[in-house]
Amino acid sequence: MAERVGIGIDLGGTSVKYALVTQSGKILKEGIRPSYAQSEVRIILENLASAAEEMKSFAERKGLSAEVVGIGTPGNVNIETGILMGSTPNFSAWRDVPISEEMQKLTGLPVFADNDGNLMALAEAKLGAGKGCKNLICITVGTGIGGGIILNGSLYRGSAYAGAELGHAVIDTEGIRCNCGSTGCLEMYASATAMIRRFSAYCRRDKIKQESRTPDAAYLFDLYKKGNTQAKQAIDESIYFLGRGLASFINIFNPEMIIVGGGVAEAGDLFLNGLRKITYQYAMEKPSENVRIEQALLGNRAGFLGAMTFAFGEMDKTVVPV
Ligand SMILES: [Zn+2]
Numbered sequence: 001m002a003e004r005v006g007i008g009i010d011l012g013g014t015s016v017k018y019a020l021v022t023q024s025g026k027i028l029k030e031g032i033r034p035s036y037a038q039s040e041v042r043i044i045l046e047n048l049a050s051a052a053e054e055m056k057s058f059a060e061r062k063g064l065s066a067e068v069v070g071i072g073t074p075g076n077v078n079i080e081t082g083i084l085m086g087s088t089p090n091f092s093a094w095r096d097v098p099i100s101e102e103m104q105k106l107t108g109l110p111v112f113a114d115n116d117g118n119l120m121a122l123a124e125a126k127l128g129a130g131k132g133c134k135n136l137i138c139i140t141v142g143t144g145i146g147g148g149i150i151l152n153g154s155l156y157r158g159s160a161y162a163g164a165e166l167g168h169a170v171i172d173t174e175g176i177r178c179n180c181g182s183t184g185c186l187e188m189y190a191s192a193t194a195m196i197r198r199f200s201a202y203c204r205r206d207k208i209k210q211e212s213r214t215p216d217a218a219y220l221f222d223l224y225k226k227g228n229t230q231a232k233q234a235i236d237e238s239i240y241f242l243g244r245g246l247a248s249f250i251n252i253f254n255p256e257m258i259i260v261g262g263g264v265a266e267a268g269d270l271f272l273n274g275l276r277k278i279t280y281q282y283a284m285e286k287p288s289e290n291v292r293i294e295q296a297l298l299g300n301r302a303g304f305l306g307a308m309t310f311a312f313g314e315m316d317k318t319v320v321p322v
Pocket of ligand 1: 168179180182183
């Protein structure tokens with residue numbers, strides 16, 4: 001019997017990444033298209049439905065039948081109703097959208113939606129770096145810092161689907177003001193954005209002319225390897241702040257593993273070795289005894305893989321045994 005297949009969709013601020021995936025995580029076909037984040041809700045939904053349609057017809061051509069659609073979106077999602085609660089940064093009209101209901105109408109398939117950070121964590125836990133772990137923390141370090149928490153093999157979402165905001169753990173009470181309304185959040189110190197901001201400040205301080213007008217994390221790591229002082233300082237500080245954050249998560253959750261993903265983690269051991277050192281130095285002895293700190297394995301495919309995994313899980317819960 002052919003393996004079951006589903007469609008995973010990852011809606012991001014810039015692009016939509018999507019794929020036809022087998023239930024065990026094999027990608028049969030994938031696609032990417034703009035997300036139209038500044039457009040009205042109808043346009044965004046129709047774009048998602050057309051992505052699903054593309055995968056559905058590919059499946060049919062292969063003699064397969066896509067059973068379910070999973071969607072990851074920024075923002076908080078009530079997973080029982082599939083409704084996005086409130087708004088999300090980087091989108092103008094995408095708020096309070098009944099995603100599952102609307103997408104079900106457009107695709108004719110069962111649709112399940114959840115927060116994108118949660119779904120990435122789920123993908124890494126079930127199909128990626130965390131395979132076999134029951135308790136783990138997944139942290140994504142990019143423009144901001146997002147995350148997901150897996151406890152006893154399931155996602156922990158909080159009492160109102162709004163938890164796991166790991167980037168908003170406070171590491172400096174008198175610190176930099178954050179978009180969330182608080183001050184001194186981890187995200188303001190250890191995200192790629194923060195790293196680049198510090199690098200630019202150090203270049204100005206040392207009267208060094210920056211060669212790139214739009215430096216990104218990869219560019220900074222390149223400079224770091226060449227021994228650039230300002231890049232080294234900016235990266236070392238990010239590692240320090242992130243390590244202090246991870247040490248707190250270890251003390252609270254005592255996980256088996258912390259998975260680090262996002263653009264910054266792509267630097268691999270150059271970043272992770274320093275991060276491990278700081279994290280173990282500051283975490284309490286007992287909770288950090290068995291914890292491993294590993295790089296995420298699924299890259300930007302984690303979103304749609306997690307969406308597919310989640311959707312199959314939810315669909316199978318609702319099937320009434322005969
Ligand atoms: Zn914050």
